[in-house]
Amino acid sequence: MVEIQMNLQLPYKQYIRPARAKTFRPEMFIDRTPVMIREIGSSDAPVAFRVTAGRSTLDTEARTDYDIRTFEERFWWPAFRAGRTVTRTEFEASAAGASPFAAVAVVPSALLTMDGFPRPFDRNSVKEFGESDWSHWEVKAQRGGIDVLICDGLVHLEAGPPAIYAVASEGGFDLQIGTSDWNRLTDVQVLPGPSLSQAKASARSARVFGLDELDSQIRILCDRGYGIYRHTNVERIGGPDRSDTAAALLCARGVVEDAWDVAPRHLSVERRRRTIPSLFDAHGARMSSDHLDLYGSMLELANIGEAALDRDLAHCIRNARDVVPRLEAGIEDDAIGRLAG
Structure with a gap:
């Protein structure tokens, strides 16, 4: 080196x-x-994943195959x-x-x-x-x-392990491979994968999945009547063989950011203080959504009672309820620390 x-x-x-x-x-x-x-x-950084990228329903040109190394x-x-x-x-x-x-x-x-x-x-x-x-x-x-x-x-x-983004397309979702690192989602795109707007829309809708949970999440989308279009494949070659919660963490960040934007516009001060105190306190302190306790905010959203559902916040609550079980299914203490940080 x-x-x-x-x-x-x-x-x-x-x-x-x-x-x-x-x-x-x-x-x-x-x-x-x-x-x-x-x-x-290359001998210092063996291949962990191989991505075979064909043409998607959202592309006009074929994409390039590439390797993710460890x-x-x-x-x-x-x-x-x-x-x-x-x-x-x-x-x-x-x-x-x-x-x-x-x-x-x-x-x-x-x-x-x-x-x-x-x-x-x-x-x-x-x-x-x-x-x-x-x-x-x-x-x-x-x-x-x-x-x-x-x-x-x-x-x-x-840029973290690969994640699968379900990007909205005509009649359903186009599955695209992208980074699981929120900080790598930028206006100037420097990595293969969905655009910034596509990636954040998928994260805010809790539709970014890890490789280990992809099959079960696709079944859920199909049961809800969506069509699934998969033209890009990722194969695990080597690297750590473990279940990773990076995609669920990315969704948590997206859902909380969505609630951060929506709540002040549609909920009264009193209602925000009562139902989502972490977001209310952060807004009051003029903090950005980067400083939120994401896990705590997710639990607050997921635990809002049916009677408190608001038309403009309901999608955030539903998405939080989808993501929390994914986090808790295999999450480790260090991952909780990443959420809180």
Whole structure:
């Protein structure tokens, strides 16, 4: 194993006072920071899963087959850009250039605009510089480099075990393979799988499944009258042979985030305080949904009585009731800790 230093361009927020202005305002800038990336051979990272990706009902073009590898007891996915794998040379060029791909691969929460990187800002027009959050993003980049590998010349990203997303399509659901890591669901797509909107819609609807629970969950969907379209297959080759709750955890995050968005718009303050106190307290403290006790919030939603069902929150309650048994069927103490964290 060797380490490679790459110069990564990242956006950050800087407060400035332009010429002839009396007050400071935030503006987006771009700067570079060195990031260490490890390079290994294929013998160091054996194949854990092999994905055979055909054409789905939602695609116009066939997809590319790929392998998910295991290294240091974690799962590493090939980075994808424009439907194909990414080489080390391409990644280095993206990192050094004004491209958001490498930035999001290393720092999934990078501050991007709708068009990717913020526009260049003329520093000469600034009379005075105030505070910035550059040091925050610099630390994130240095830590994020640990989650990037070069294996056999291709870029790989740590993204958890594979999950199966039931993506809504005409007459039912199209099954797509994607990451089980919520933080890897980003606007700038760096991994194979469903788009951000498709993935989050599936998670909010509690329709993301692990390999070990797929057959039983498909039967439930079929019993409810849905058609199932499966054009992509995943085969377990090696790696840890255990039941994994990552997909159920992803659904828990999606369902709670859905309730987080819906509840303040449709439930009174008193009703939120009484039925979902964790969400009420977090909103009151101006926290984000990232800081919620997901397991506690899921139990609160699942245990709301029938008399308290609200038309606009009912789908969140039903989805929570679907996910909680999946979590509790094989969940371990460390997984509960991941939910609470």
